[in-house]
Amino acid sequence: MSAVAKPLAKPAAGRGASLKSEFVAFKTNRIVEVASHLFYQRGYSSCTLDNVADNLGVTKPFLYSYFKNKEAILAAICEVGISEALTILETTLAGEHKNHRELLAEVVRQVGRIVIDRQEYVVVYLREMKHLSATDHERILRLRHSFDHQIAELIREGIEAGEFRQDTDSFVAVWIGGLISWIPTWYSPDGQRSAEEVVDQLVSAALRLAGAE
Amino acid sequence: MSAVAKPLAKPAAGRGASLKSEFVAFKTNRIVEVASHLFYQRGYSSCTLDNVADNLGVTKPFLYSYFKNKEAILAAICEVGISEALTILETTLAGEHKNHRELLAEVVRQVGRIVIDRQEYVVVYLREMKHLSATDHERILRLRHSFDHQIAELIREGIEAGEFRQDTDSFVAVWIGGLISWIPTWYSPDGQRSAEEVVDQLVSAALRLAGAE
DNA sequence: GAAAAAAACTACTGGCCAGTAGATGCGTTT
DNA sequence: AAACGCATCTACTGGCCAGTAGTTTTTTTC
Structure with a gap:
């Protein structure tokens, strides 16, 4: 680096x-x-x-001189880990899109890119969040819930619009979140797979889960 | 408990x-x-x-009197975390099955059950494995690779047999592993969802990823 | 039931580490 | 160039914790 x-x-x-x-x-x-x-x-x-x-x-x-204590540094890392993903999610949701299928694809692509880009922050956030003070923990968890909720909402609307398979369950949002969070545990920038290839596959997997392919 | x-x-x-x-x-x-x-x-x-x-x-x-040091206890936990899943995988693969679709469903169901059952071991294994000594770390990693390899092989054979969508990529094995590993980070035995419901959804998601539904 | 063996305990140590008090240096102002 | 203020450092402490030495308690054996 x-x-x-x-x-x-x-x-x-x-x-x-x-x-x-x-x-x-x-x-x-x-x-x-x-x-x-x-x-x-x-x-x-x-x-x-x-x-x-x-x-x-x-x-x-x-x-x-820059942080109150060790935990405040961790809080800053966790903040990056979740809030960048949340920001790009909301930006993408607010943007133009043809239909729910395209929107889901674009959301997953953008968030996937961020997660790969901020891999280390995301892993630390997921793994170490429980070491935060109660206050910080709650703040970070609220961001996470907002993220999950907006993905779930997108899926729900897509089903309603008939663009995703009707038997698609609200579980799908959880699984898609899982796919995204799982990336940093196995993807390596030095590995065989390019980041773009991984993101392409991620998008394809998410669409399959939603029954939109 | x-x-x-x-x-x-x-x-x-x-x-x-x-x-x-x-x-x-x-x-x-x-x-x-x-x-x-x-x-x-x-x-x-x-x-x-x-x-x-x-x-x-x-x-x-x-x-x-029962363990050499702290790390040996961790090694024992990690061993449970991966080897029980590996054992049930191999047992299932060795058993009867109509076709690859049914076999994949059964494998995912059995492994999913174990992962929920041994939730805490699995989480500790995934999260803390890097604290193992080099020897233990390699041993555990070999078990994991064997697991991943056998899932990948099952997918490959299913594609070859024409039971899964032809454009299904070897990535799918990774995603399915991800779905399974992701469960213990959000599933709670005290939560709303029953273990069987979660496993049903997991199987359904895995089949969608493989393009077998 | 006494002696031997095994199991578990009490009490300790040496090193590590988050956090702090007070010194030192360095750029800026006048 | 003296005086000030800010940034950073040196040097320390108090508590924690993995691992151990040696003793006590319990179980087994004869």
Whole structure:
């Protein structure tokens, strides 16, 4: 991985955001980035903040200038893991589409891409969420429920519109969520399959599950 | 959960297995059972052996009479998580079947049942496997690969026999594995859905993925 | 029922690690 | 160039926990 890959947030342009606050955002992002990678590899509980600091070329107290404690870093990672997927879902739902079949395909494609792109964040989010404080845990869970609910709604409308098989159950939304969440546990960027190939197959599988193919 | 549920291994009958070795097996199983539950709830790394001992009503050194160290307990849990699924898969494959469609349905049904039955073991296995020593890790991974391979082979034969859609890709085996592994992350024995209902839906989803419905 | 063997316990240690107090350096202002 | 303020560091602590040494309790054997 390059030293500074895929910034999580674009620097806010000009007015309002001072150069200084951009620096702070940059450093915060780098901490989340490195922590995400290490938590992904070695697990949240068995990874120390000294490890994270070492990988950043700084010392542990540095981290405490940007995060309240270890758990706050995890919360930031989980936030990325779910909220990027949720955002792209809502953007796609709000966009143009011919019919429910095309919409489902596009939603699954976009979300699949994000999940592959943010693989490590997604894995950490799914695996380590339970280590969050009650408050953070609830906040993240609400985002997840919103995501699941909107997918379920899309399926329901597609059935109603007669575009998906009538015997398609509300379970299908769960299975599609499963397909998506399952990707990061076996897909590797260094593997044989290209990301686009995986996403194509994912879309095809989701349409089969919905009985829309 | 009852105090002593679902023994992992039947006591070997009579000859060969002394009463004493049955006691040892019983206690070993209880340790694995309780550890599995705690590792499932709180994660392997953040769960102490004192916790495990407390829950068993014994003290920590007791555990060291039955396991070399903490990691050996994890290895035993992972072993259950994958090998029971593998065993039922092979038993089912070896049995009678009308055609590939029926065989796939039966395999998915049987494995699905085991995964629900051994939910906590499966979750711990999937989530914590990387904390195993290199030797144990490889052994468990071999079992997993054997599992995946046999599912893939079943799909391939079904396509060849013309029972599954011809454009079905080898990916489908991965997706079916995903559906199965995904169950324990959302299914709860105390929830609304009965285990049999979930398994029925799982079978139906797997057949759709294979294009056999 | 005494002696031997086995099983489980009490009590400890050495290392690790999240989090902190206070020092140090470094850029900016005047 | 002195003084200020901010960013980061050095150095530490208190608690936790895997693993162990050696003792006590229970069971078995004769």
